[in-house]
Amino acid sequence: MTRITVQLTDRLSTLGLRAAxxxxxxxxxxxxxxxRDPAASRTVTALLERVRALRPDVPVRLGHIELNQPLLADTLAALRGEAVVVPLLLGRGYHVKQDIPAAVAAAPHLAARIAAPLGPHPLLAEALHARLAEAGWRxxxxxGAxxxxxxxxxxxxxAAVDTARTAALLSARLGGVPVLPGYASGLGPxxxxxxxxxxxxxxxxTAVASCFAAPGRFAAECAGAAPGLAAAPLGAHPAMARLVVHRYEQALSSAPLSHPAATVGV
Structure with missing residues (x-):
C-alpha cells in the first residue's frame, strides 16, 4: 500500500508539473x-526590466542579432515549449523579414511566432514626443519649427513606409508640426x-527626434547632425515597455502557436 501511495503521489506531482x-x-x-556601445546593452536591460514589471507572469529573455551576447540563435536553442519573438526594431526591413525568421526556423523544437516590430504605433510616437520634451521641446x-x-x-x-507612418504619428502628436524622416544609412535622405x-x-x-531603441553609432551620428535640439534614443521609456507588451499580446491573440513561425500583427 505504501508503495502504491508513493507511486500515485509521484504520478500526480508529474501531472501537476506538466499542467503548470x-x-x-x-x-x-x-x-x-x-x-559596440556598452550603453546599448544597459538600455535594453533596463527596458526589459520594465517589461517584466508590467507582466511578471511572463518569462522574458533577450537575444541579439549581432555584436552582443546572447545571440538570438543561442537564446532560442536554450528554450523549450512556446515563445513569442518580439523585435525591438522600429520598422520592417532585412532583420525583421530575413534574420529573425531564419533564426526561428532553425529552432524547430519551439512552438513560436514572431510579433510585429515596434513601429509604427501611437505608443512609439508617445515615447518620441516625451524624449523631445526632455531635450527641451515645447x-x-x-x-518656423x-x-x-x-x-x-x-x-x-x-522600412521607409513604416518610418513615414511614424513621422506622421509624431507630427499629429506635436499638433501638426512638420516631421520629415532622415536616415543614417540606406537610400536617404x-x-x-x-x-x-x-x-x-x-x-x-529644426529639432531631431531619435527613432532608435538604444544608443549606438547611428544614433550618435544623427544627433551630431542636428542643427539644434537633439532628443535621446527611446530606451527604457515606459511607453516603449508598454509597446513591447502590446506586441507580445497582439501576437498571442492573432493565431495559435505553431511552427513554422510567421510574423503576425503587422
Whole structure:
C-alpha cells in the first residue's frame, strides 16, 4: 500500500508539473540589434526590466542579432515549449523579414511566432514626443519649427513606409508640426538633407527626434547632425515597455502557436 501511495503521489506531482508548464504564458523573447556601445546593452536591460514589471507572469529573455551576447540563435536553442519573438526594431526591413525568421526556423523544437516590430504605433510616437520634451521641446513652438525623425535606414521600401507612418504619428502628436524622416544609412535622405528640406519649407528651427531603441553609432551620428535640439534614443521609456507588451499580446491573440513561425500583427 505504501508503495502504491508513493507511486500515485509521484504520478500526480508529474501531472501537476506538466499542467503548470501548459498554463505558463509563452516566453517573450526580445530581439535587440546589438551594438559596440556598452550603453546599448544597459538600455535594453533596463527596458526589459520594465517589461517584466508590467507582466511578471511572463518569462522574458533577450537575444541579439549581432555584436552582443546572447545571440538570438543561442537564446532560442536554450528554450523549450512556446515563445513569442518580439523585435525591438522600429520598422520592417532585412532583420525583421530575413534574420529573425531564419533564426526561428532553425529552432524547430519551439512552438513560436514572431510579433510585429515596434513601429509604427501611437505608443512609439508617445515615447518620441516625451524624449523631445526632455531635450527641451515645447509644444507651444514658433511657426518656423520642424522635426527630423532620425532612423537607421534600409534599402527595403517597407522600412521607409513604416518610418513615414511614424513621422506622421509624431507630427499629429506635436499638433501638426512638420516631421520629415532622415536616415543614417540606406537610400536617404540623410539627416542633414532632411534639415535642408525643412529649411526650404521655411522651417528654420529644426529639432531631431531619435527613432532608435538604444544608443549606438547611428544614433550618435544623427544627433551630431542636428542643427539644434537633439532628443535621446527611446530606451527604457515606459511607453516603449508598454509597446513591447502590446506586441507580445497582439501576437498571442492573432493565431495559435505553431511552427513554422510567421510574423503576425503587422
Amino acid at each position: 508548464r501548459r498554463d505558463r504564458p509563452p516566453t517573450l523573447v526580445a530581439v535587440a540589434h546589438g551594438s 509644444d507651444a513652438v514658433p511657426p 520642424g522635426v527630423v525623425l532620425a532612423a537607421a535606414g534600409s534599402r527595403d521600401p517597407d 540623410t539627416v542633414p538633407e532632411a534639415v535642408r528640406a525643412l529649411a526650404a519649407l521655411g522651417r528654420e528651427r
